[in-house]
Amino acid sequence: MRPNFLIIGAPRSGTTALYEGLAQHPEIFMSPRKEPWFAGFTGDPGPWMGPRDAQPVIGWADYERLFEGAGDANAVGEASTLYLASPEAPQRIKDSLPNVRLIAILRNPVDRAYSNFLEHVQEGRESELNFARAIAAEPERRRRGWAPSWAYTGLGFYGAQLNRYFAQFPRDRMLVLLHDDLKQDRDALFRHIFDFLSVDSGVVPALPPRTNENSGFPRSRLLHAILTRPNPLRSALRSVLDERQRKVVRAWLLRRTLDRPQLERALRTELIELFRADILRTGELVGRDLSAWLTV
Numbered sequence: 046m047r048p049n050f051l052i053i054g055a056p057r058s059g060t061t062a063l064y065e066g067l068a069q070h071p072e073i074f075m076s077p078r079k080e081p082w083f084a085g086f087t088g089d090p091g092p093w094m095g096p097r098d099a100q101p102v103i104g105w106a107d108y109e110r111l112f113e114g115a116g117d118a119n120a121v122g123e124a125s126t127l128y129l130a131s132p133e134a135p136q137r138i139k140d141s142l143p144n145v146r147l148i149a150i151l152r153n154p155v156d157r158a159y160s161n162f163l164e165h166v167q168e169g170r171e172s173e174l175n176f177a178r179a180i181a182a183e184p185e186r187r188r189r190g191w192a193p194s195w196a197y198t199g200l201g202f203y204g205a206q207l208n209r210y211f212a213q214f215p216r217d218r219m220l221v222l223l224h225d226d227l228k229q230d231r232d233a234l235f236r237h238i239f240d241f242l243s244v245d246s247g248v249v250p251a252l253p254p255r256t257n258e259n260s261g262f263p264r265s266r267l268l269h270a271i272l273t274r275p276n277p278l279r280s281a282l283r284s285v286l287d288e289r290q291r292k293v294v295r296a297w298l299l300r301r302t303l304d305r306p307q308l309e310r311a312l313r314t315e316l317i318e319l320f321r322a323d324i325l326r327t328g329e330l331v332g333r334d335l336s337a338w339l340t341v
Contacts (some may be wrong), residue, residue: 046113047141049142051084052148052204053126054126054127055130055149057164057198058151066252067238072118073244075123076111076122076123078123082101083103085199098192115144119244120242127192146218149210149220149222150224151224153337154201154316155316161200176197176312197265200235202320202322204324204326207330207331220241222238223340235248264274
């Protein structure tokens with residue numbers, strides 16, 4: 046079996062909330078692996094070389110195996126946040142899944158980039174703790190074969206990315222959402238998605254709040270390791286809490302043990318100028334006023 050809809054990105058824009066919310070709908074089946082990244086690459090791209098980079102699913106057999114449990118679900122999907130920025134993905138998706146529906150969710154590209162950086166810091170993967178220097182390292186990391194998720198600024202040019210999809214797919218098969226919508230009225234956003242997927246829009250997913258804010262600089266490396274790495278305490282909790290309860294507790298603790306320093310005003314101004322033309326282009330493409338993204 047193959048999916049009939051995809052969440053294509055952008056990273057750190059609310060895709061995890063969408064994935065978890067859709068997975069709760071009785072008519073929807075989501076791939077048990079978030080981020081298979083299968084359609085983003087032709088052939089075998091070789092292993093990504095960045096610190097603890099996850100690797101994409103390569104072969105059709107392995108990809109289709111992700112959907113073996115779909116049964117008679119009306120909507121079958123997966124979420125791979127790198128599809129939006131991948132130059133190869135639109136054509137490959139069209140060739141292999143010609144009738145697929147596509148969901149994108151966009152976030153202010155400056156906030157998205159900084160959140161991406163903080164996530165890698167929180168995970169202990171980012172060795173450069175200065176955001177400006179981490180941005181400057183993007184070209185060299187790309188040259189060394191690190192995963193596309195390290196392109197903090199490169200992943201934020203949504204106008205160019207969406208144009209590639211609009212050239213391949215009818216507009217009525219693409220749903221473009223905003224992270225701001227998810228924050229303002231999550232239930233209304235999910236009703237909109239369920240209508241788009243032609244499933245019961247009366248289902249209300251139960252999700253923990255602020256699912257995309259658990260990143261930053263750990264105050265205590267020991268406590269942080271306990272919360273994020275395999276250890277006896279985490280194993281013991283598995284016997285008394287179900288998966289959702291563990292996620293809620295972990296998210297609550299992380300929010301209280303991480304520092305989220307504000308992005309420096311000068312760097313934010315510089316990044317807004319970097320993205321300015323593309324933000325305006327994106328607003329025109331999706332018919333939304335994105336002027337708030339241009340404020341410092």
